Amino acid sequence: xxxxxLVRKGxxxxxxxxxxxxxSILIAFLIFGVLGAFYSVFTAGVDVAAANxxxxxxRINFTMSMPxxxxxxxxxxxxxxxxxxxxxxxGYYQEPRNFVQSFAVDPESYxxxxxxxxxxxxxxxxxxxxxxxLLVGADLAGQFSWSVGDRIPxxxxxxxxxxxxxxxxxxxxxxxDGNEATVPANYAMFHYDYYNEDLAFNNDQIGWMVINTTxxxxxxxxxxxxxxxxxxxxxxxxxxxxxxxxxxxLEQFGNIALILVLVIGAAFATIxxxxxxxxxxxxxxxxxxxxVMKTLGFNEGRIFGxxxxxxxxLSLIGGLIGLGLATLxxxxxxxxxxxxLPGLSMPLSVVLVAIxxxxxxxxxxxxxxAINATRIRIVEALGKT
Amino acid sequence: MFKQTLAVTALNIKSIPHRLxxxxxTVFSIxxxxxxxxxxxxxANGFRATxxxxxxxxxxxxxxxxxxxxxxxxxxxxxxxxxxxAPGLATNAAGDPVLSGEMYVIVDGIKRSxxxxxxxxxxxxxxxxxxxxxxxxxTEGRMFEPGAAELVVGESVQREFAGFDLGDTIRLGxxxxxxVGTFSTGGSIFDSEIWTDIGVLQNLYQRGTTVQSIRVLxxxxxxxxxxxxxxxxxxxxxLDVSTEREYFAxxxxxxxxxxxxxxxxxxxxxxIGALAGAWNTMYSSVDTRTREIATLRAIGFSGGAAFAGxxxxxxxLAAIGGLIGAVASYLLFNGVSASTLGGGFTQIVFSFAVTPQAVINGVILAxxxxxxxxLIPALRAARVPLLAVHTE
Numbered sequence: 001x002x003x004x005x006l007v008r009k010g011x012x013x014x015x016x017x018x019x020x021x022x023x024s025i026l027i028a029f030l031i032f033g034v035l036g037a038f039y040s041v042f043t044a045g046v047d048v049a050a051a052n053x054x055x056x057x058x059r060i061n062f063t064m065s066m067p068x069x070x071x072x073x074x075x076x077x078x079x080x081x082x083x084x085x086x087x088x089x090x091g092y093y094q095e096p097r098n099f100v101q102s103f104a105v106d107p108e109s110y111x112x113x114x115x116x117x118x119x120x121x122x123x124x125x126x127x128x129x130x131x132x133x134l135l136v137g138a139d140l141a142g143q144f145s146w147s148v149g150d151r152i153p154x155x156x157x158x159x160x161x162x163x164x165x166x167x168x169x170x171x172x173x174x175x176x177d178g179n180e181a182t183v184p185a186n187y188a189m190f191h192y193d194y195y196n197e198d199l200a201f202n203n204d205q206i207g208w209m210v211i212n213t214t215x216x217x218x219x220x221x222x223x224x225x226x227x228x229x230x231x232x233x234x235x236x237x238x239x240x241x242x243x244x245x246x247x248x249x250l251e252q253f254g255n256i257a258l259i260l261v262l263v264i265g266a267a268f269a270t271i272x273x274x275x276x277x278x279x280x281x282x283x284x285x286x287x288x289x290x291x292v293m294k295t296l297g298f299n300e301g302r303i304f305g306x307x308x309x310x311x312x313x314l315s316l317i318g319g320l321i322g323l324g325l326a327t328l329x330x331x332x333x334x335x336x337x338x339x340x341l342p343g344l345s346m347p348l349s350v351v352l353v354a355i356x357x358x359x360x361x362x363x364x365x366x367x368x369x370a371i372n373a374t375r376i377r378i379v380e381a382l383g384k385t
Numbered sequence: 386m387f388k389q390t391l392a393v394t395a396l397n398i399k400s401i402p403h404r405l406x407x408x409x410x411t412v413f414s415i416x417x418x419x420x421x422x423x424x425x426x427x428x429a430n431g432f433r434a435t436x437x438x439x440x441x442x443x444x445x446x447x448x449x450x451x452x453x454x455x456x457x458x459x460x461x462x463x464x465x466x467x468x469x470x471a472p473g474l475a476t477n478a479a480g481d482p483v484l485s486g487e488m489y490v491i492v493d494g495i496k497r498s499x500x501x502x503x504x505x506x507x508x509x510x511x512x513x514x515x516x517x518x519x520x521x522x523x524t525e526g527r528m529f530e531p532g533a534a535e536l537v538v539g540e541s542v543q544r545e546f547a548g549f550d551l552g553d554t555i556r557l558g559x560x561x562x563x564x565v566g567t568f569s570t571g572g573s574i575f576d577s578e579i580w581t582d583i584g585v586l587q588n589l590y591q592r593g594t595t596v597q598s599i600r601v602l603x604x605x606x607x608x609x610x611x612x613x614x615x616x617x618x619x620x621x622x623x624l625d626v627s628t629e630r631e632y633f634a635x636x637x638x639x640x641x642x643x644x645x646x647x648x649x650x651x652x653x654x655x656x657i658g659a660l661a662g663a664w665n666t667m668y669s670s671v672d673t674r675t676r677e678i679a680t681l682r683a684i685g686f687s688g689g690a691a692f693a694g695x696x697x698x699x700x701x702l703a704a705i706g707g708l709i710g711a712v713a714s715y716l717l718f719n720g721v722s723a724s725t726l727g728g729g730f731t732q733i734v735f736s737f738a739v740t741p742q743a744v745i746n747g748v749i750l751a752x753x754x755x756x757x758x759x760l761i762p763a764l765r766a767a768r769v770p771l772l773a774v775h776t777e
Contacts, residue, residue: 021665063491234558248503270662277407
């Protein structure tokens with residue numbers, strides 16, 4: 001019988017108690033895993049932001065447009081490698097509730113700005129040359145069962161054509177995906193010219209510009225120069241890094257990070273109390289046994305290590321099962337939520353933090369009983385009755 | 386039986402100090418579960434109260450067909466003229482319909498809590514707009530002058546966003562605007578808005594005489610049908626007609642539903658975790674007193690009394706935890722102001738509301754945890770084998 005067997009036997013001395021403790025640890029890590037996965041996909045926009053990408057929007061608010069001519073002027077700014085522009089279409093398919101996130105873009109510069117969007121070369125050429133083409137993200141295509149060759153109308157809840165209709169016909173000629181799972185592919189884009197020529201109002205206006213700088217170190221200067229170009233005009237601009245822009249947008253929903261910290265904190269405080277007190281009690285019950293072990297020559301360090309190993313083992317069993325269940329749940333939900341939260345999966349960072357937490361929880365809940373165990377004096381413990 | 390139960394319960398409760406750590410852990414873990422649930426319920430209820438407090442059944446909102454939100458909509462001067470002569474509209478003392486064509490655009494404000502930019506609605510309104518909002522009052526300063534670049538801001542905007550105090554100026558495009566007053570509509574969605582004169586705003590945005598929405602006061606809530614029929618039959622009008630209550634419910638109802646959908650499963654899974662804790666505690670309670678219970682049974686106490694004693698201990702501990710959680714969340718959350726992105730793509734400011742119903746739900750959840758946690762240990766207490774214990 002080696003130490004590992006002793007640890008295992010100690011843990012499952014009272015089976016019911018061990019199972020209950022494992023259950024409560026499991027729940028805490030299930031919550032941690034699921035919320036962690038959702039949070040990381042929710043903030044993916046900040047994580048996938050390229051360091052040299054800037055976003056220029058109208059200073060009043062990003063829903064306000066700016067003149068098309070700005071696009072050409074920004075290309076002249078030193079340190080600008082590529083500029084593209086996009087306009088919000090407010091699209092839906094057949095019915096208003098079938099929301100389709102879609103933009104009118106300048107195709108060539110847009111694909112240059114976002115090298116993480118990948119597609120077969122022939123489809124890329126088709127999108128660049130065919131002015132009625134709709135380039136659809138793989139998740140969006142899956143949601144509506146669209147495939148290359150389909151001809152579909154998209155309606156806009158904002159824009160109208162001169163003939164009074166709000167419907168634009170498109171040929172789906174290309175489907176893109178992200179080069180990594182975290183890159184969203186739940187939107188569509190089409191030629192700005194095709195959209196602009198029929199617009200009944202707001203012609204020759206663009207929604208925002210995306211700028212790739214030659215190097216992240218020139219970001220601040222480029223941003224300042226762009227905003228200075230349009231200062232004191234009716235459409236002043238505000239340029240920030242892509243990461244800052246995405247972060248500010250997420251903050252609009254509220255302090256989600258704080259809410260998650262509070263919920264996960266509450267879940268862990270619960271198991272800390274339950275597991276902590278139970279471990280103390282469990283070791284107290286074994287006072288005599290430990291005294292016998294000491295009599296047999298187990299030294300204090302060995303006993304300390306065994307008690308600590310027991311609580312870490314408990315924490316790892318519950319935690320790994322919980323994390324496994326969370327991964328199953330997240331994977332199961334990923335398909336159903338592809339259109340809404342694309343790229344939902346269990347990120348490695350969440351798994352690593354969870355494992356660190358398991359070991360931490362095991363140490364914290366085990367330390368007091370472990371110290372208690374080393375302090376047991378053979379004479380007192382065995383002389384008790 | 387009753388006396389026996391009382392005696393056993395008293396014994397149980399007196400012995401709690403022997404397992405104080407475990408009992409406290411149970412009480413506090415249940416308190417935390419209840420507090421988490423109450424936090425989510427308070428958020429959802431507060432948001433819903435703000436949204437539903439804003440919708441009136443006797444006000445109709447008219448938007449361009451298919452536009453879904455004021456922000457996307459656009460209506461011409463001709464549309465407005467045709468609506469003015471629609472049936473079912475209430476009239477004011479001068480005999481004119483109470484009708485307000487309004488513009489709705491988004492401007493940036495700085496959220497105090499995060500110091501980041503957030504979408505705020507800037508509404509361009511005419512003289513009739515206050516008459517279409519119940520309880521509209523200027524609480525500080527004065528109303529804007531027609532034709533001037535002046536703003537009045539809702540109380541909630543001032544509370545959550547920086548830069549909108551009386552006398553502050555903000556730049557929109559190349560113009561400078563001054564905040565001249567604060568208004569309140571008693572906590573409705575409109576308190577999260579900034580208002581200005583519609584003519585000035587149309588000019589700044591080069592919108593000519595177009596508006597984005599038309600609000601009309603109806604003779605009665607039933608008159609909406611007459612208005613709908615009129616709009617449907619008039620070929621020159623291509624509008625969606627809804628009551629204000631429907632409009633807000635459809636644009637913002639999902640947010641409170643979403644908070645609920647998130648809050649309940651979280652609270653229930655945490656409750657399962659706490660249940661394991663309660664179960665564990667009650668098992669130790671029974672375990673440490675096996676001899677005692679066996680002795681009581683031997684001198685004539687019934688199994689039922691032993692069962693009830695353990696059960697009551699469990700439920701009482703859970704209920705105490707539930708109450709602590711409820712009181713703590715009331716003190717922590719009630720009235721806390723927050724804002725989120727609502728259906729109109731702009732910030733809606735709301736206050737967390739811990740309602741009596743939520744408190745009851747929280748305590749019920751705690752008692753369920755206590756009941757289920759105590760059930761099996763209590764059955765065990767009732768079945769303590771008399772002889773086996775004493776031969777040990």
